Amino acid sequence: MSPILAVSLLGSSLAVENRSSINLLISQPISGGFLTGLVLGTPAEGFFIGALFQMMFLGYVRVRGQRIPDLPVGAVTGTALYVLTYRGLGGDPAFEGLVLFWSLFIAILVSGFGGAVYKGWETASWHLYTLARDSVKQGRPGSASALHLSTLLFHFLYGFLILLIVITAGRSFIMAVATSVRGATTGSLDMLSCLVPFIGIGFLLRLHFTTGRIFWFGAGFLASYVFFIVRG
Amino acid sequence: MRGLKWYQFWRLFFIQSSRNNRTIDGLGFFHVLAPMFGRWAGDRETRTDVALRHMGYFNANPILAPFIVGVVVNLEERRLGGEAITDNQIGTVKDTLSSVSTTVGDIFFDVVLVPLGLTIGSIFAIYGSYIGLAIFLALYNFYHIRVRISGYRVGLQLCGGVGEKLVTRLFREQNLLGGCAAFASGAFAALVFSRAYRMGGVGYGLWGIGAVAAIVLLRRKLSFFWCAVIVFLAASLYLLLL
Numbered sequence: 201m202s203p204i205l206a207v208s209l210l211g212s213s214l215a216v217e218n219r220s221s222i223n224l225l226i227s228q229p230i231s232g233g234f235l236t237g238l239v240l241g242t243p244a245e246g247f248f249i250g251a252l253f254q255m256m257f258l259g260y261v262r263v264r265g266q267r268i269p270d271l272p273v274g275a276v277t278g279t280a281l282y283v284l285t286y287r288g289l290g291g292d293p294a295f296e297g298l299v300l301f302w303s304l305f306i307a308i309l310v311s312g313f314g315g316a317v318y319k320g321w322e323t324a325s326w327h328l329y330t331l332a333r334d335s336v337k338q339g340r341p342g343s344a345s346a347l348h349l350s351t352l353l354f355h356f357l358y359g360f361l362i363l364l365i366v367i368t369a370g371r372s373f374i375m376a377v378a379t380s381v382r383g384a385t386t387g388s389l390d391m392l393s394c395l396v397p398f399i400g401i402g403f404l405l406r407l408h409f410t411t412g413r414i415f416w417f418g419a420g421f422l423a424s425y426v427f428f429i430v431r432g
Numbered sequence: 433m434r435g436l437k438w439y440q441f442w443r444l445f446f447i448q449s450s451r452n453n454r455t456i457d458g459l460g461f462f463h464v465l466a467p468m469f470g471r472w473a474g475d476r477e478t479r480t481d482v483a484l485r486h487m488g489y490f491n492a493n494p495i496l497a498p499f500i501v502g503v504v505v506n507l508e509e510r511r512l513g514g515e516a517i518t519d520n521q522i523g524t525v526k527d528t529l530s531s532v533s534t535t536v537g538d539i540f541f542d543v544v545l546v547p548l549g550l551t552i553g554s555i556f557a558i559y560g561s562y563i564g565l566a567i568f569l570a571l572y573n574f575y576h577i578r579v580r581i582s583g584y585r586v587g588l589q590l591c592g593g594v595g596e597k598l599v600t601r602l603f604r605e606q607n608l609l610g611g612c613a614a615f616a617s618g619a620f621a622a623l624v625f626s627r628a629y630r631m632g633g634v635g636y637g638l639w640g641i642g643a644v645a646a647i648v649l650l651r652r653k654l655s656f657f658w659c660a661v662i663v664f665l666a667a668s669l670y671l672l673l674l
Contacts, residue, residue, distance in 0.1 A: 219448070219449065220445060220446045220447075220448060220449045221444065221445055221446060221447045221448040221449070221460075221494035221495075221497070222445045222446075223445075223494060223495060223576060224569075224573060224576070225546070225549075225568075225569065225572055225573070225576075226569065228550065228568075230550065230553050230554070230557065230565055230568070231565055231568075231569065234562070234565060244560065247557065247560075247562065247565070248557075248560070251553070251554060251557035251558075254550060254553070254554060254557075255554050255557075256660050256664065257656065257660065258547065258550055258551060258554060258617075258620075259547060259617070260656050261542050261543050261546075261547070262538075262542050269656065269657045297671075301668050304664065305664065305665075305668075308657075308660060308661055308664060311657065312657045312661070315657065322451055322452050322453045323452070323453055325450055325451065325452040326452040326453065326454050326455075328450060328452070328459075329450070329452050329454070329455055329458065329459050332450075332459055332462075332487075333484070333487060336462075336480060336483045336484055336487060337480060337484070339476050339479075339480055341462075341466055341469060341479070341480075341483050342466075344459070344462065344463070344466075344483075344487075345462075345463045345466050347450070347459070348446075348449060348450045348459045348460060348462070348463040349446065349449070349463070351449045351450040352446065352449050355449070386672065388671045388672065388674055389668060389671050389672065391631065391632060391636075391671055392667060392668065392671065394627060394628050394631050394632060394636060395628065395636065395639060395640070395643070395667040395670070395671070396664065396667060397554070397558075397620075397624040398624060398628070398639075398640040398643040398644055398647075398663075398667075399643060399647060399659075399660055399663050399664065399667075400554070400620075401617075401620070401621045401624060401640075401643075401644050401647075402643060402644040402645075402646070402647020402648055402651070402659075402663070403647060403651070403656065403659075404547065404551065404617040404620070404621070405617075405621070405644060405647075405648055406647070406648050406651050407543070407547060407617075408613070408614040408617055409648075412607070412610065412611070413610055413611065413613075413614035414614070415614075416611045416612075416614035416615045416618065417614040417615070417617055417618040417621075418618060419615060419618060420614065420615035420616060420617065420618025420619040420620075420621075420622070421618035421619070421621050421622045422618070422622075423618075423619070423622075424618065424619040424622035424623060425622040425625070425626065427622075428622060428623070428626040429626075
């Protein structure tokens, strides 16, 4: 099976896990990235990208009514793009930063796009509800149940198509950019792995900025910092 | 497991699939109760009435939703047994429990437990270790599966005193885990700062402080998504210009 097809199938399954209430959280970027890496034969690389993407949204809390970025599909996209493109470029370290930047950036955009699509879907699925209600009124509750379960197919297909399209197009795009730009000029971008986690710290700080918890945040910071200094 | 109705329980794992912005998970709630309608109503007309009654607005934390389903099933069964329970009473209990479960469940799972697990996972991930991922999945699912199953059973069997123990226990553990989550977040921040300093010197450290401050300030006006996009692009620009 083609690696892109395999990753698309994995990602669409994770999209179903995320959008139904199975809620085992294997679709979170940190585990989604690892699983994508596993499918592509490089679990360590997949885990690295998934964890990096996760760190960006570490203090992200799903608040009801708020537009929710589609992190699982984004993470699988980013991981697959990084692994496949970097492999396609022969693993040349000069391109690592560039590939990392574009993979993460496209992953963020896919997450945002997914959030917008699902906002629209929640409006449109009202019609599905009225259809189900009409079925019940006509004495066919089984059809209403079938309509409810059929939405799983939508989640699966959405994830599958997005991944198939974005990974195929994104990979060609990054390869084209990489070959047209000299790798050496973008080499410092590989240090993104050092700076990106600060985004997550900002979100975490805001999350724990309450009377009861900010003390423990400070305590954790100080204790760990002293530990790192002592340990060298 | 005594008391669990498996033919109904598996449906709880798909309750949010058809979410819409008017009745939220109303269709999902209907789907969970669907196998019971034949038992609760003899003729076709009454069955339709019962089905429509359980097809209205439903908005609850999905992990605590089994508890509410259990309570509603319990009330319907007791009514079937001859107790004087009205449609209104069932509706009120359902709505009240939904509000409570949303508050308690969202804070416990989404604000405390998930960030705690993910922070631990991220700390280990910086060292390239999978242990954190295993801890995150084990910690979260320990609570998740337990609350789902026990909530459903409590709802089905008790009803009177509606799961006071369950909510009290979650509240008690929420404080402890909340402190742990904040401590782990602080440890993660220290790790990221010391790593950035080691790899890029004072410049990276200062950039980090600026990025954290920017996120805290931007988040007042912008969504998570836009905050992440802006600071991510700023980080890339900083590295290119360095």
